Amino acid sequence: MTTPEFTRRCAEITHQTAELRRLVESADALTPVPACPGWHLGQLVRHVGGAHRWVEEIIRTRATQEVPDDLVNAVAPRRAEDMAALGxxxxxxxxxxxxxxxxxxxxxxxxxxxxxxxxxxxxxxRMAGETLVHRADAALAVGAEFTATDEAARDAVDEWLSFCDHPEAYAPLPDSPAVLGPGRTLTFDTAPAAPDAADGGPSPDGGGPAVPGRWSIDLTGDVPVLHRTAAPAAVTVRAAPTALLLFLYGRPLPEGALGITGDRGLLTLWRDRAAFWLA
Structure with missing residues (x-):
């Protein structure tokens, strides 16, 4: 049995892919992608398409063990590439x-x-968020404006933050500052128009819970704890949903897109460690 969230995310994959195709099909395949150093546009598209095909095989075969991800990583540059065909x-x-x-x-x-x-x-x-962020990369590469719905951006932010309790994001490392400790708390606020919906209440159309728009992470215990609500914190980040998403992914942002108050060092440390799953 499906769920509204599952259906919406499947539709998001389709939508984001169509928007990415529209951006790249008339572009030069060798256009550099600033957000992915060393990559050209053709490589970016083959990476996204390869990820789609890799996951499609996992789902189609009901794989219960790791499937080689050669399609995702086989993105060596190619001099002659038809971007319309690639799209x-x-x-x-x-x-x-x-x-x-x-x-x-x-x-x-x-x-x-x-x-x-x-x-x-x-x-x-995962594929909805992956395609959305790489569409942002393509937009930057070709000089196009990037926009996303608040719902799509918040969902991708929520996914990122949900990985915070994996050991790679906080376990002690040699010669590296501790992530956990007294007074270490973070809050992220996308300043939604409807606070009840942002905190997981009903969506305006009655279609089930809305995507959260406020989060806090408590790093004071043995394991990080994510709360989907705002709270006083050592560092607070306020931004529009899309800006917060790009910030977490380390993508370029316009001046003034973020409002940060408090311990910026803690924020930088946490974000760098929380990005473990992108390595």
Whole structure:
């Protein structure tokens, strides 16, 4: 049985892929991608399309063990690349992925990159966020404006923050400052128009819980704890949803896009460690 969140994320994959294709199909494949140093636009598109096909295989075969991700990483530059054809290839792969996600439904069991996640629902969310962020990279590369709905951006932010309790994000490292400690708390606030919806209340259209818009992370215990509400903190970040998303992913931002109060050093340390899963 499907869920509104699963259906929405599948639709987001389709939408973000179509927008990415629109951005790149008439561009030069060798256009540098500033947000992905060393990559050209053709490589970026093959990375996204490869990720779609990799996950499609996982879902289609109901894989319970790791599937080689050669398609994701085989992105060596190519001198002659037809971006219109590559865009069609991208679109086709996303279509196959979404078809398999719907066929499996969120209740199936499949391998994922995280040991405590075993559902296609994880992959629907992961691929929606992946495609959204790389669309931002493509927009920057070609000099186009990047916009996203608040719902899509907040969902991708919520996914990022949900990884904060994985050991890689906080476990002690040699010669590295501690992430956990007394007084170490962070708050992220996307200043929503409807506070009740932002804190997980009903969405305005009655379609189920809204995507959170405020979060706090408590680093004072043995394990980070994520709360989907704002709280007084050692450091607070206020931004529009899209700006917060790009900040967490380390993407360029316009001057003044973020409002940061408090311990910036803690914020930098936490963000760098929380990015473990992008390595």
């Amino acid at each position: 069609a290839w991208l679109d086709e792969g996303a279509g196959r992925l979404v078809e398999q996600l719907h066929a499996a439904g969120p209740g199936a069991r499949v391998w994922t990159v995280l040991p405590d996640e075993t559902s296609p629902a994880f992959w629907a969310r």
